[in-house]
Amino acid sequence: MTREEQHQHNQKVIAAIPTLFVGRYFAPSYKTTCDFINRHYRTSRGNPWTPKRLFRMLQRNGLRGLNGLFKIHNEDNRYN
Numbered sequence: 001m002t003r004e005e006q007h008q009h010n011q012k013v014i015a016a017i018p019t020l021f022v023g024r025y026f027a028p029s030y031k032t033t034c035d036f037i038n039r040h041y042r043t044s045r046g047n048p049w050t051p052k053r054l055f056r057m058l059q060r061n062g063l064r065g066l067n068g069l070f071k072i073h074n075e076d077n078r079y080n
Helices: 001-022 029-041 053-062 064-075
Strands: none
Touching: 001 029, 001 053, 001 064, 029 053, 053 064
């Protein structure tokens, strides 16, 4: 898989995570998030997601973990 394909794959995973935020006042745990992601996605190398892999992937994409993604998601939906 090329770097571009890996980037696109990771963007799909990041886009899927906010569905866990609906009706929540805080971000879900990394374990809960990994359990959800593993039902639909694997890593770009075909391995299951672990909390550490998820955290590092979010960091590489400029997010401050699940809390950062949760904050961005809530700010984007604040005015909708």
